[in-house]
Amino acid sequence: MRHAIWVVCAVVLSWLLWTPPSWAFIQDDVDLLLDTNSCPVCILNEADLSDLNLQKANLKVAVLAESNLKGTDLTKANLVLTDFTNADLSGAVLASAQMNGANLNKAKLAGADLHEAEMTQANLGNADLRNADLRGAIMLSVTLGTADLTGANLKDANLRGVNRSRARFCNTIMPDGEIENRSCPEQGS
Numbered sequence: 001m002r003h004a005i006w007v008v009c010a011v012v013l014s015w016l017l018w019t020p021p022s023w024a025f026i027q028d029d030v031d032l033l034l035d036t037n038s039c040p041v042c043i044l045n046e047a048d049l050s051d052l053n054l055q056k057a058n059l060k061v062a063v064l065a066e067s068n069l070k071g072t073d074l075t076k077a078n079l080v081l082t083d084f085t086n087a088d089l090s091g092a093v094l095a096s097a098q099m100n101g102a103n104l105n106k107a108k109l110a111g112a113d114l115h116e117a118e119m120t121q122a123n124l125g126n127a128d129l130r131n132a133d134l135r136g137a138i139m140l141s142v143t144l145g146t147a148d149l150t151g152a153n154l155k156d157a158n159l160r161g162v163n164r165s166r167a168r169f170c171n172t173i174m175p176d177g178e179i180e181n182r183s184c185p186e187q188g189s
Contacts, residue, residue, distance in 0.1 A: 025067070039077075075131070105145075144155065 029042035029110035030049075038058040043076045044067055051071040058078045065085040073093045081101045088108045106126045115135040125145030132152045141161040150170040157175045 033059070 005047050023050055025045050025047040026043045029039050029044055030047055030075045033039035033042065033044070033049075033054070034052075037054060037056065039061040039062060040058050041179075042059070042062045044062055044122075046058075046062045046066045046068075047064070048068045049064075049072055050068045053073050053079060055073050055075045056077060057074060059074075059079045059082050059101040060080075063080045063083045064072055064087050067084070067087045069084075069087055069089045069092050069126050071091045072089070074097055075093050077094070077097045077103045079094075079097050079099045079102050082099070083103045084107045085103055086106045087104075089104075089112050090108050090110045090181045092109070094117050095113050096116045097114070097118070099117055103118065104122060104124050104127050108128045109125075109132050110128050110130045111132065113130070113133045114137055115133045116137060117134075118138045120138060121142065123143045124137070124147050125143045127144075127147045128151045129152050132149070134157050135153050135155045136156070137157040137160050139157055139162060142159070144162060144167040145166060146166045146168065148168040149172045150168055151172065153173045154175050155177055157174050157177060168183040169180040172180045175179050
C-alpha cells in the first residue's frame with residue numbers, strides 16, 4: 001500500500017513539474033512569499049517578482065513558469081525542483097542558490113549571476129545564458145540542449161555528465177579557463 005502511495009505522489013509531482021502549466025499565479029501565494037520569504041510548493045506562474053530581494057527564500061518545488069524575475073536577488077535561495085519554464089531571470093542574482101532538479105527550460109538568464117549555484121540534474125534546455133556568470137557552478141548531469149552560452153563564464157564549473165554537443169558556445173570561458181568559439185558566426189573577410 002505504501003509503495004502505491006509513493007508511486008502516485010511521484011507521478012503527480014512529475015506531472016506538476018514537467019507539464020507546462022495553464023494557470024496563473026495565486027495572489028495568496030505571492031503575499032505569503034512577500035510576507036515570509038518562504039513559499040514552497042506555491043503557484044507563482046506569470047507573477048511579476050522583478051527587482052525584489054528574495055535572498056535565502058524558500059521556493060522549493062514552486063511553479064514560477066513565465067514569471068518575471070528580472071533583477072531579483074535570489075542569493076542562497078532554495079529553488080530545488082522549482083519550475084522556471086519560460087521565466088525571465090535576466091540579470092537576476094542566483095549566487096550559491098540550491099537549484100538541483102530545477103526546470104529552467106527556455107528560461108531567460110542573460111546576464112544572470114549563477115556563480116557557485118548548485119544545479120545538479122537541472123534542465124537548462126534551450127535556456128538563454130548569454131553573458132551569465134556560472135563560475136564555480138555545480139552542474140552535474142545538467143541538460144543543456146540548445147542553450148545559448150555565448151559570452152558566459154564557466155570558469156571552475158563542474159560539468160561532469162553534461163552533453164554539450166548542441167549548446168551554443170561563442171566567446172565562452174570554459175571550466176579550464178580556455179575560450180570556446182565553436183558556435184560563433186563566420187566572420188566575413
